[in-house]
Amino acid sequence: MLYRKNPTLFAVLLAAFFVFSIGVEAWAGGAISGMVSAPQAKLKKDCVVYIDNISGQWPPTEGARIDQQGIKFIPHVLPIVVGTTVNFLNHDQILHNVFSPDAIAEKFNLGTWPPGEIKTYTFAKTGCAALLCNVHQEMEGYVVVLQNPFFAKTDENGNYTINDVPPGSYALKVWNKKFKGDPQNITVQDGNTITADFVLKK
Ligand SMILES: [Cu+2]
Structure with missing residues (x-):
């Protein structure tokens, strides 16, 4: 074992590992955190806060799925990057x-299917697609459907955090199924967390 044979080398390697870890953290960009308030308390949940546009091509969201269980779509709101294929499951x-x-979803209709089967649809345009069951x-x-992966969904108290955002100045927007909120101009710096709250209006 290295720590027995050469404790000094082991200590140096351990120190180097920690310095490297801190270095990686510092390179990971900044964070955006805040709270969304809504005219109806229950609609604070499942808002999507997102950066409108960050130049570059962003890979599709991995593992995107919507289940149908208990006669509900789960999750109720699914934010994804444009180009993502969503698996639709039926567990009822x-x-x-x-x-x-x-x-934006070409008014798709996946038909009617029994439990156990999976249907898919690839979302090729940005925007919001409502899902219904006939x-x-x-x-x-x-x-x-968003341009980039720098988004977060709010929890039941309206809180959200977007991590690992590349430094830069952006328009930060909020999506809610019923209400609207004004976009904000924000500047993200490496290693910093900025606060951005939204007040949704009727
Ligand atoms: Cu149904």
Whole structure:
């Protein structure tokens, strides 16, 4: 074992590892954190806060899926990067369907399928696509298709954090299924967390 044979070398390697780790952290960009408030308390949850545009090509979101369980779309809101293929699952013991009335999703209709099968759709345009099920009128979900992966969903208290944002100046926006909020101009620096709160309006 290295620490027995050469304790000094072991200590140096350990120190180098920690310095390297801190170095990597410093290169990881900045963070944006804040709170979204809404006219209806329950709509603070499942907002999407996102950077409108960061130059470059961003890879699709990995593992994007929407399940149908308990006659609900889960998750209720799914933010993804444009070009992502979403898997649609059915875990109920009944038939479900998924369609979108929205043009950004070509008004797709995946048909009706039994439990166990998976259907897919690739979202090629940015924007919001509502999801509906023609078997159950009460079912609704949303896919929010974004230009880049620097987004976060709010928790039940409206809090969000976006990590590892490349330094730069951007427009920060908020999406909510019912309300609107004003975009903000922000500047992100390496190693810093900035605060950006949103107040949604009717
Ligand atoms: Cu259904």
